[in-house]
Amino acid sequence: MHPLDRLTAEEITAARALLDDAGLLGPTTRVPFLGLEEPAKDEVLAHRDGDPVDRTVRAVLLDVATGASTIVLASLTRGEIDWQHAVDPAADGQPAILLEEFIAVDEIVKADAGWVAALKRRGITDLDLVRPCPLSAGVFDIPGEAGRRMLRVLSFLQHRPEDHCWAHPIDGIVAYVDLTERRVLELIDHEDLRVPQEEGNYDDPAYVGPARETLRPIEITQPDGASFAITGDVVEWEGWRLRIGFDPREGLVLHQITLEGRPVCYRASVAEMVVPYADPSPARYWQNYFDAGEYLLGQQVNSLRNGCDCLGEIRYFDAVLADGDGLPRTVENAVCLHEEDFGVLWKHTDLFTEAQETRRQRRLVVSYWATVGNYDYGFYWYFYLDGSFQLECKVSGVLFTSAHVEGSPWAEQVAPELGAPGHQHLFNARLDMTVDGVANAVDEVDLVRLPIGPDNPYGNAFTRRFTRLANEADGARDADPALGRVWRIGSAERTNRLGKPTAFVLHPAGQPALLADPDSSIARRAAFATRHLWVTRYDPQERYPAGELVNQHPGGAGLPEWMARERDLDGEDVVLWHTFGLTHFPRPEDWPVMPVDACGFVLRPYGFFDRNPALDVPESVARHCH
Structure with a gap:
């Protein structure tokens, strides 16, 4: 067994029995959350096949008759309760909604x-x-x-x-x-x-009216099968290797992402998201939802259908989750894995040799969908032949509607008498980076315009500025599309053949962060959404950017607490927390069901390789080509 193996139905049943035997489950006790407590990173990295594993779960318990709640850590391996904490709801917040x-x-x-x-x-x-x-x-x-x-x-x-x-x-x-x-x-x-x-x-x-009859079928086939290999939860594809995880709160989690045997990212997930609404009226001023912390994204996972949610040569992973009674339930086809063509990878027609070469890009797709009330969210991780990887979050479903009030600045009319308030969908990705090892450094990279002068007599010059984020006091940053701002995560120990640190670069989309007033309740509770990037020193207890119990928490938990420690970051084990998302003023075309809108970010290798890593991709031999 591996320390990061997903919990099985048998383990969830055993966890419930352990909690019951310890007297923690009464007739009115419910289990809003039960998930794997992942070991610390150093323990996992030191693990070798055959080593013993202490399987531990974290459970949040709620007595629905009294409102009392408790957080528990319990070892399934040793059959012991390791730790428990009685929650003060006014200070600590409430368990997620059942x-x-x-x-x-x-x-x-x-x-x-x-x-x-x-x-x-x-x-x-x-x-x-x-x-x-x-x-x-x-x-x-x-x-x-x-x-x-x-x-x-x-x-x-x-x-x-x-x-x-x-x-x-x-x-x-x-x-x-x-x-x-x-x-x-x-x-x-x-x-x-x-x-x-x-x-x-x-x-x-x-x-709707009659269905169109003009669309001809598109069939995606791979007669020789898919190019990826699966062993348990581990997926291998074209030099990439990663482990699939699934958490009741975060949903899909990717562990130990490596490329050509070299570590890139230890853990990647969407650790929180918030949907704040803009209508300040007495009936709606309070509308904002933390879809991970309050509603548990993973618990809202869909069972996917081949040909509808995914297309092609598909492999699925089921999700095994604990229900409100602490008993296992299985969601079939929760995570979809497939590969797809993605256009031209590289191309050149040479003027002098007349050589003509084209290679096609392909990507591995790992995805799932969750429905939280009226909205549906798709989370798509893409891995490319050129060493890049990407997260795309897709938003669909039905608008949260209101009665239309003529002249309202807060809502748009989408149908007769029907309005839809403006709002944001803001995601926070937790990226525990390990670029060629756990010792990394983060630089903010900006484009710099240079004025005409002795060194730039014709005014054509521009360059870049690198700013090292040396400690957590410098670690809260904003994207700036006007400066082409990106963040480079480089190894503190390994260099390429040119003597530069091997690195990956985070390319943000640069859309607005939280638009609510800085003194508002939602800005206190969702402080992570006020900046595009936060960089912290790794701590296994720092799991969620808005704190553990987000529901009815007064604010200030999570990233604001951690950043106040001002720990050193340069050459250390760092975690990036990237906020990105959509600002949505609805339109009539979003009604009665919204076409997918999307947001996300890309991580690209930057000196991680000594040359183009996709030179060995063969020419296309697709059998339908003429």
Whole structure:
């Protein structure tokens, strides 16, 4: 067994039994999170086949009757509870939201006389067609809320059971729900807005119209099979080697990425994401969601279908996850692995020799999709023949809608009477880099324009400026497309044949970071989203950029705490935390279901090789070419 092997169903069952035997599971105890506690990096790197492995799990437990929660570390190998911490919800935050709490909200609000009366005033009496939407509460210093386990609830209306309710927001009213006491704490009935009537049933031929008949089939075939090899969780392809992991919070995790036998990145994941909305109205000012920390991205994973979600010669990995009772459940076809053509890799027609050479690019794709409420997110890691690798996050699904208010600066009209507030989708990738070893250094690289002068008499010169990020005090950075800013992660121990450090360069997209005011609640809680890059010294306890318990945490946890230590970075074991994403002002073309929009970043080798590593790629011999 390898220390990073994914938890099996048997191990999850054993973990539950261990927690139960220790008296930690009562009749009202639920398990919002149970996952592998990965050993420290030095232990994993020192591991050799056959070495003993201490399999440890981290569990977050919640007593739904009292609201008390506990974090536990337990060794499955030794059958012992190693550590436990009683959570102070006002200071530490709350465990992630449980699926059963979504269901409970429906019962709670429909039993509240004030909420029912507010709907009746709007002409809504059939509660079976009302869909309360339970949403994370955040922290806004509202008297009486500190320490309570809460959700805030906006609602939508169906015309009939198969009607998509997102077309009919019941706007201007929100219920603040205490989940432990199972009651509505406060009802905000701010404004009586007409419920939009037009339907948006994108899966109904009567709404969509007849399907096109002009698209001919595209078939992706590999008659001789795929070029990759799989051994357990380990994938090998064209010099790349990586280990597939899957975490209930982060979703897909890639471990120990190497290229031609040389380490590049020890661990890569999307450690957090936040979706802050821009509407400051009394019914909506609180809208912001941490889809990893509050809703657990990995738990929302889809089961993929060949020919729809993935195309070609596919291999799948199942995900085994613990449910709210701590019992294993299997999501089949959770992670998709395939390779695909990606156009021209390199090409030249030589003027003097008349030689004509073209090689085609190909990439390995590792991907999964998660659905969090109305939005669907696809996470695609790409590995290329030229030594580059990339993360692309795809956003689709249905807009979170509102009633259209003429002249609103916060929302766009997308259909008659229907609006959709502006918002952002901000992701944070945790990149534990090991470029030719654990000793790395990070340089910020900017383009520099030079004025006309003695050394530049014609004004054509420009150059680059390298700024070493020497310690964590310098480690919070912003992208700057005007300067072509990139970040170079170089080895502190190995050089190429030209005497320069072997390196990879992070190319950011440079889209806006968090747009909320720096003094806002969301800026405190999602500090990671205020900068494009953070560089920290590796610490195995520093796992999540907004802290461990994000749900209803008051803020300041995670990266702000760690950066304040001002640890040295130059030539050390460093972790990069890269924030990137989309700012979305919806358009009519995004309704009733949104075409995929995408964002991400690329890491390219920079002096990691002594020459083009794709010179040995053969000419295409595709059998359909003429």
